[in-house]
Amino acid sequence: MLKWLRNLALLAYAAFALFPLLWMLIISFKHDREMYHTIFLFSPTLENYRVLFEKGDYIGYFLNNLWVSAGAVILSIVVGVPAAYALARFKFRGRESIAFTFLSFRFAPEIMVILPLFLIYQRFGLYDTYLGIIWVYQLLTLPLIIWVLRGYFEEIPPEIEYAARLDGYSWFRVFLKTLVPLIKPGLVASALLSFIFAWNSFTFPLLLAGQNVVTTTVAALQYLSSDTVHYGQMAAAVTISILPEVLLALFIQKHLVRGLSFGAVKG
Amino acid sequence: MRAAAETGRTPPLEEAKIPWLRRNRPYLILLPAFLLTAGILYPFGVAIYYSLTNFSFKYEKHSFVGLENWVDMFSDPGFWHSLWVTAKYALLSTGVEMVIGVGVALLLNRESRLARSLRIVLIFPLMIAPVIATLIWQLMINSSVGVIGHALRGIGIVDFTWAADPDTALFTVVLIDAWVYTPFVILLTLAGLRSLPKAPFESARVDGGSAWFTFKNLTLPMIMPFLLIALVFRLMVSLQEFSIIFALTSGGPGDTLMTLPLTAYTEGFTYKELGYALPHMLVLWLNVFFASRILIKYWSRAQERASGV
Numbered sequence: 001m002l003k004w005l006r007n008l009a010l011l012a013y014a015a016f017a018l019f020p021l022l023w024m025l026i027i028s029f030k031h032d033r034e035m036y037h038t039i040f041l042f043s044p045t046l047e048n049y050r051v052l053f054e055k056g057d058y059i060g061y062f063l064n065n066l067w068v069s070a071g072a073v074i075l076s077i078v079v080g081v082p083a084a085y086a087l088a089r090f091k092f093r094g095r096e097s098i099a100f101t102f103l104s105f106r107f108a109p110e111i112m113v114i115l116p117l118f119l120i121y122q123r124f125g126l127y128d129t130y131l132g133i134i135w136v137y138q139l140l141t142l143p144l145i146i147w148v149l150r151g152y153f154e155e156i157p158p159e160i161e162y163a164a165r166l167d168g169y170s171w172f173r174v175f176l177k178t179l180v181p182l183i184k185p186g187l188v189a190s191a192l193l194s195f196i197f198a199w200n201s202f203t204f205p206l207l208l209a210g211q212n213v214v215t216t217t218v219a220a221l222q223y224l225s226s227d228t229v230h231y232g233q234m235a236a237a238v239t240i241s242i243l244p245e246v247l248l249a250l251f252i253q254k255h256l257v258r259g260l261s262f263g264a265v266k267g
Numbered sequence: 268m269r270a271a272a273e274t275g276r277t278p279p280l281e282e283a284k285i286p287w288l289r290r291n292r293p294y295l296i297l298l299p300a301f302l303l304t305a306g307i308l309y310p311f312g313v314a315i316y317y318s319l320t321n322f323s324f325k326y327e328k329h330s331f332v333g334l335e336n337w338v339d340m341f342s343d344p345g346f347w348h349s350l351w352v353t354a355k356y357a358l359l360s361t362g363v364e365m366v367i368g369v370g371v372a373l374l375l376n377r378e379s380r381l382a383r384s385l386r387i388v389l390i391f392p393l394m395i396a397p398v399i400a401t402l403i404w405q406l407m408i409n410s411s412v413g414v415i416g417h418a419l420r421g422i423g424i425v426d427f428t429w430a431a432d433p434d435t436a437l438f439t440v441v442l443i444d445a446w447v448y449t450p451f452v453i454l455l456t457l458a459g460l461r462s463l464p465k466a467p468f469e470s471a472r473v474d475g476g477s478a479w480f481t482f483k484n485l486t487l488p489m490i491m492p493f494l495l496i497a498l499v500f501r502l503m504v505s506l507q508e509f510s511i512i513f514a515l516t517s518g519g520p521g522d523t524l525m526t527l528p529l530t531a532y533t534e535g536f537t538y539k540e541l542g543y544a545l546p547h548m549l550v551l552w553l554n555v556f557f558a559s560r561i562l563i564k565y566w567s568r569a570q571e572r573a574s575g576v
Contacts, residue, residue: 010375013367017389083301109551115541220399220402238402242395249390
């Protein structure tokens with residue numbers, strides 16, 4: 001009896017969580033003229049996707065999103081891995097407050113940061129540039145990567161490094177061959193999550209970028225406020241914009257829980 | 268020498284012998300990361316500075332007006348209203364997400380086939396940008412083509428007002444927020460449940476403890492650190508939530524959904540009074556800052572208690 005109730009509750013939540021996405025997918029194949037009469041039974045068409053690809057704008061938005069998100073994550077990894085290592089290995093004055101400062105960047109209200117950043121970006125010509133957006137995205141991506149990887153580095157006993165060094169390897173090789181494989185779950189998990197944060201970011205590209213760097217999230221706005229709505233196209237656009245994340249999530253699903261819990265919640 | 272440098276504690280006499288580069292190695296390594304994000308300190312200072320001016324996009328020059336913006340803000344009933352709305356929104360959405368999230372996580376912590384397959388797909392909503400989620404839900408509740416509109420009509424509810432009516436608007440945005448972010452709580456709770464040692468639970472079962480007893484005295488304290496992290500994150504983020512409300516109604520109907528971020532945006536970019544908008548955000552930041560400090564202190568205490576069980 002209890003088991004049946006349990007499964008029912010789970011299914012109810014699953015329906016709540018997944019149905020909207022499924023419905024989006026379904027609608028994206030529905031032609032505009034059938035939009036108002038039918039619900040689930042209709043003749044599917046690729047028309048919406050065709051229009052989307054032909055008009056060309058949307059592909060540009062998608063690629064923009066890709067460049068800035070990937071760029072931001074890569075930059076964060078290059079800068080963050082050494083930073084996490086330093087925070088884990090070396091004891092130095094101000095270590096904990098520096099660590100907390102990095103964390104606090106994640107909590108800075110976006111709007112508060114944006115208002116002055118808007119002025120600064122205008123003055124230094126960073127407004128509406130890819131570099132500007134990638135830099136701002138560091139606020140989203142860097143803290144998570146540093147935080148998670150620091151935990152991982154702390155878990156690795158220094159003896160491993162000493163042993164490898166004694167064997168005569170250079171510091172860089174030690175890093176690559178021994179340390180990186182050990183932090184891989186955390187790296188993958190935090191990099192993926194950071195990518196998603198960057199991909200989904202709305203307020204930063206909205207206010208710090210204009211016509212040049214339009215991301216899919218900002219582009220969504222024009223669908224929300226337009227009068228002549230092509231619902232099918234909207235659904236197709238939405239489906240395309242969420243496809244990368246969904247695929248990524250499926251792909252490395254098992255890393256996510258393991259990678260985050262291992263390092264993140266240590267004392 | 269090397270060992271001494273590695274542990275970071277050097278006897279005073281030898282300190283001078285360590286080359287400057289090695290001694291400051293940690294700071295140097297951290298420098299790039301810091302430069303990238305310390306860009307935040309500069310805007311923060313700028314924010315404080317401009318909040319003391321009457322800077323506006325309408326006029327060329329601005330002048331120092333001291334605390335005038337702050338006084339105006341505190342005497343504006345709209346400000347207090349937005350504080351109230353922000354609190355309502357943050358507490359409601361966080362509360363709903365915590366309760367449902369923990370509940371679903373507990374349900375998912377079994378090894379049934381259903382649970383295992385659901386575990387994989389249930390994080391999808393979390394992947395969706397809140398703007399896109401708002402778009403999706405707006406489409407669903409659309410009265411002419413939306414599937415929910417159809418369903419409601421089927422059971423006799425015509426014209427549920429969703430975002431158009433002040434009474435239901437908050438419900439709608441909390442709904443969207445919960446749809447997106449509940450999986451976050453589920454994820455963290457599951458991570459906590461996964462990390463639990465088997466032994467205490469087995470002995471509790473042998474001793475004949477009820478499910479509720481086990482939950483209250485064993486499970487809950489041990490997953491508390493994870494729950495608190497979820498709580499802190501959710502609270503901090505929902506206090507600043509901007510995209511959902513902006514995309515749905517831009518703060519309307521009227522000023523029902525004018526949270527602090529919305530108000531700051533409107534003042535700064537719609538009315539173009541940047542100097543007046545900034546104090547709003549600084550107040551929000553202060554709230555978030557202090558709340559997070561308190562919660563993090565709570566969290567480290569829960570950590571200790573959890574490991575001591």
